[in-house]
Amino acid sequence: MKKMTIKLTLLFLLVLAGCANDSESEKTAELTVSAAASMTDSLLEVKEAFEKEHPAIKISYNFGGSGALRKQIEQGAPIDLFFSASKTDYDKLVKQDMVQDGTAIFQNELVLIKSNQTDLNSRDDLMQQGGSIAVGTPDAVPAGTYAKEVLENIGVWEELQDRQMLVFTKDVSQVVTLVSQGAVDVGIVYASDVIARDDVTVIDRFDPSLHATIEYYAAIIESEEQQSEVMQAREAFYQYVLENEAKDIFRKYGFLIME
Structure with missing residues (x-):
């Protein structure tokens, strides 16, 4: 009887451990992305496609003028990625060492x-x-x-x-x-x-x-965030917007893709 009890106890503990692992593996990483208002429709479609491929990552957008969004980042707003319709605003963040990684992604008319x-x-x-x-x-x-x-x-x-x-x-x-x-x-x-x-x-x-060339930039913003799932999510979304599926979406909305 004692052996049976011990076996049942061990089985129960294993089940609990498995549930804990499943819960940990399904933990959602939430990203806050500031983006130029002119990208609203395209980025909403990109979000839908991205989250289907990465169900453990959720994107929340903050749309507005690039200059105003850049100032929010400078003032400490907790932003993971920034999509700017202005090279000037992107460059200002770069000069302040606030960009972890970034690049020009397309142009406009x-x-x-x-x-x-x-x-x-x-x-x-x-x-x-x-x-x-x-x-x-x-x-x-x-x-x-x-x-x-x-x-x-x-x-x-x-x-x-x-x-x-x-x-x-x-x-x-x-x-x-x-x-x-x-x-x-x-x-x-x-x-x-x-x-x-x-x-x-x-x-x-x-x-x-x-007028000056209209270039849009994507950037991962420097952060003190140390959670590995968030750091990986930031990189995953950044790389996704550079890939062909996202480029096709941007192209559909009239942006001039930089190859």
Whole structure:
């Protein structure tokens, strides 16, 4: 009887040990990723595909203007990865030794879009008839920085300001929203922002020579995190966005992949 009891006790302990191991192996690593608002749709699809392949890793996004997101990281926000639509913001983090690993991943184009509720059909119409033009706030939103550069190079920035035609936004997604709702007549956004939309119309594509090259960067942010599963998850997601499956998703959304 004693032998039977001992055997049952040992079996029970083994089962408990096995359950503990299973629980440990299924432990979820959670990553917080800050990303340019212009990547919202594409990164949501990347998240879905990635989590199917890596069920023990969960991604939580924080979308916004790259400049504002970069400042949050500088102020100590617990961010695992950063996707920037601005080389300047990426470089600032690199110079502060806040990037563990990073690289340029693709490029974009700048376009002028109009509301389907306005009869403006060109830049000339805008200047002749007046109206409102939405752009990201240049100091915080890369698309706004590029837009200002374009408008300065074609010689209309000062006039637009003097005539109070400029409407500044917190990110590029807000520009699209204002245009689609008819709250403004036109806006300057990335080509990728409107590739799948039918509620706005592209009326001009700006010559790339009018602005700095629009490059997006992916970066693993330096962290004091020591948990191995989190460190491995950060690297896994970073490598995933560089692979062909993720590239195909970005390409579908209008980004120009850098081979």
